[in-house]
């Protein structure tokens with residue numbers, strides 16, 4: 573499975589009220605093209621999806637916040653995971669789409685291939701971390717694993733190793749200010 577397959581499947585699984593924060597580059601583009609609703613697609617702000625997801629989770633305790641992050645983004649903002657573990661917001665779900673590359677900028681390798689995500693994240697204090705290698709996995713089985721994992725209660729981290737995507741998607745046609753405005757408008761009256 574590829575990152576785009578994961579995000580397409582998430583479209584089926586996620587609830588209409590869930591708030592998604594996606595990391596800059598391909599992941600945000602895929603979220604923009606493949607998910608429904610107007611989500612918080614980060615642009616430029618590399619390394620910040622987990623921090624922004626944590627802020628949203630605290631500001632909107634009634635909502636489920638799903639952070640979709642590439643491995644490069646996750647590793648850049650790694651220190652924020654220790655704060656997430658410390659605060660432990662039960663409405664925050666973090667999904668790492670790990671292609672072991674900075675795919676957006678030309679496919680340079682990240683350090684992901686030598687990291688044991690389960691050990692690292694457990695060491696920070698989040699015990700609900702599941703890691704799956706979806707690279708050679710049949711899509712139906714991968715979809716089933718996603719469905720089971722997403723429905724779990726409480727905070728969790730889902731680390732997914734995926735094949736590199738080949739699809740080229742158009743960039744998001746909005747500036748960050750417009751993305752934020754659209755996100756707020758979509759949830760007008762619901763967000764505090």
Ligand SMILES: Cc1ncc(C[n+]2csc(CCOP(=O)(O)OP(=O)(O)O)c2C)c(N)n1
Nearest residue numbers: 597598616618642643644645673674675676
């Ligand atoms: C501080 C900073 N450094 C570098 C970049 C350029 N950049 C944009 S996306 C990206 C790669 C992100 O990697 P990852 O999160 O793994 O997503 P992928 O591209 O693999 O989907 C890079 C290096 C940036 N936007 N900001």
Ligand SMILES: [Mg+2]
Nearest residue numbers: 642643644673
């Ligand atoms: Mg990557």
